[in-house]
Amino acid sequence: MPRFRATAVVAAAALLMAGCSTGPGLAKTNSPRRTVQAGADASSTDPSVKPSAQPNKPVDPAFASERLRLINPCALIEKELLQTVGTPSKYSSSSYTRCSNYMKDKAGKTLTITLDIGYTLSSSEVKNATKQLAGLKSGEQKLSSSCFITAVTQENPAQAVRIQVSAGEGAADPCEPGRKVLEGAVRKLRGNPQKYSPPKGSPVEVDPCTIVDKATLAPVLGASPRSTPFGLHQCSWSGQSAQMQLEFRTTRIPKDGKFDSKSVEVDLGGVKGYQAFKDNSFPTCELVVVRTKDSSDAGEIAEFTVAASKEKELDRCQAAQTFAKAVLPSLPAA
Known part of the structure; x- marks a missing residue:
């Protein structure tokens, strides 16, 4: 099965270190993201x-x-x-x-x-x-x-x-x-290691698997989607030839909002989102919402993804917007 894209991300974790005076800091670098399998059957384990x-x-x-x-x-x-x-x-x-x-x-x-x-x-x-x-x-x-x-x-x-x-x-x-x-x-x-001091609006402490309820997933995935956590800041749900995914991550925030060459700006009820549709073997819509940004454009985002098989009749970007609108009120206020 095809996978969601794995893009290079530019770390902005230094943004989280505000107020921390000890221990090594976090510089910015590139690294591929790990992603989960798309299109998995909901009954699989x-x-x-x-x-x-x-x-x-x-x-x-x-x-x-x-x-x-x-x-x-x-x-x-x-x-x-x-x-x-x-x-x-x-x-x-x-x-x-x-x-x-x-x-x-x-x-x-x-x-x-x-x-x-x-x-x-x-x-x-x-x-x-x-x-x-x-x-x-x-x-x-x-x-x-x-x-x-x-x-x-x-x-x-x-x-x-x-x-x-x-x-x-x-x-x-x-x-x-x-x-x-x-x-x-x-x-x-096991001791008392240095912790982040996240800025207002940071999603770093949020469990992506528990913040999304079944009512949000059901219109796309059916009544019993399978939840799959990945790391500490990413979760996907699979069912009925489709998949939804939520990830929180650090990145460089582009000044024009073009997280992808195909990005277009959308209104999520007073909050800006930037969506990109990928018409590939498993058509996918990715919707990015900026949660924090500092003066050097280092920040954190929430990325909402909806994908489904070509045969499934679904407006993936509309579904991604509905997904984001349901989750955003539950995230820490910026």
């Missing part, structure tokens, strides 16, 4: 979910989603921790929950460390979590010069703290520094 585990219950209260949404991931891989594996450089972030440091290892070779919190595990990653790290189930995947390590923080739906280590040519085992940094990050996460 997510293979990454462990049915026996209590839904939305973390293995430790420190890893609760409502807590993780406000934690600055860069503060979990602070300079003192990175110095145990090399020489850290500047921090950069491409989303609320991701932080990278493009540093050098102890031999002076390139070492890139990227940390994700609230990371949604695939079924294969869940199956691979047969080790232990910092008291959590852990999985590793080693490639030629990189290593991916997860520490499971919730089993239903499956989430983790995840680290990706990319080493330069001729460098030592990339998994070794990855384990050390991830263990330190988990330890920090």
